[in-house]
Amino acid sequence: MVGAPSRERVVSIHLVGGGWPMEDDGAVYRPFFEELAAHAEAAGKIEGARLAIVLVRDGDGPERFAELVTAFEHLGKIDAVAVLAPEGTPIEPASFAEVDGIVVWGGLTPAYRASLEPSFGELRRLVASGVPYLGFSAGAAIAAEKAVVGGWKIDTVEIGAEEAAEDLEQLTVAPGIGLIDLAVDVHAAQWGSVSRLIAATEAGVVDGGVAIDEHTALVIGEGPLQVLGRGSVWKITPDSGSVRVSTAGAS
Numbered sequence: 001m002v003g004a005p006s007r008e009r010v011v012s013i014h015l016v017g018g019g020w021p022m023e024d025d026g027a028v029y030r031p032f033f034e035e036l037a038a039h040a041e042a043a044g045k046i047e048g049a050r051l052a053i054v055l056v057r058d059g060d061g062p063e064r065f066a067e068l069v070t071a072f073e074h075l076g077k078i079d080a081v082a083v084l085a086p087e088g089t090p091i092e093p094a095s096f097a098e099v100d101g102i103v104v105w106g107g108l109t110p111a112y113r114a115s116l117e118p119s120f121g122e123l124r125r126l127v128a129s130g131v132p133y134l135g136f137s138a139g140a141a142i143a144a145e146k147a148v149v150g151g152w153k154i155d156t157v158e159i160g161a162e163e164a165a166e167d168l169e170q171l172t173v174a175p176g177i178g179l180i181d182l183a184v185d186v187h188a189a190q191w192g193s194v195s196r197l198i199a200a201t202e203a204g205v206v207d208g209g210v211a212i213d214e215h216t217a218l219v220i221g222e223g224p225l226q227v228l229g230r231g232s233v234w235k236i237t238p239d240s241g242s243v244r245v246s247t248a249g250a251s
Helices: 030-042 061-072 109-128 194-202
Strands: 013-016 049-056 078-085 101-104 133-136 146-150 172-175 183-186 209-212 216-220 226-229 233-239 242-248
Touching: 013 209, 030 049, 030 101, 049 061, 049 109, 061 078, 101 109, 109 133, 109 146, 109 172, 146 183, 146 194, 183 194, 194 209, 194 233, 194 242, 209 216
Parallel strands: 013 133, 049 078, 049 101, 101 133, 183 209
Antiparallel strands: 013 216, 146 172, 209 233, 216 226, 233 242
């Protein structure tokens, strides 16, 4: 079941490796918004799909929310719900009442994981019921059962760039939402995070995973895995004591 959602029911999970503002006429996001609209239509909603947009950020949450709403309105009719939290503030499950889709955006990955932890069970329930999920950058990383939340060393060995370490020194893997059974790293080519996921796999901290480039999405649904956008998805697989790396581009 490698690469599939970790629950019994196969659902749509869209993982974007970063990269903003939107490019290529929103090609990376359009399948998510098609599913969002279909979910709202099935629920009989005519005022627009109820879309929860999660931002865990200090200072610029409202401004970034407005920016995202403006961009997303070009992709579909939405009733946007602001789920905003400063870093260190928990997000309660009630924030996601009656939503047709969930977007978890980017910022400091450990902060997103900590704030959303009280809602992990509710997010799993919603996605299992058919609510599509889009994780961007941090939102993609924490979708995994074992979330790679940062770090640039294992003990004293450097495994990546300090600038991409999410304010953490040691490689840190923590329980994520649990939507998929692969670890996820993001900004793969741009931040060099492929090496971090390779090291995490070699060390046995995770059982392999995917690193996703910016302006690129991995879509996990009912059919084969899809890659959208201009970049690559790097797949890291343990292989008899070593690690195998392969890449996939847009279908």
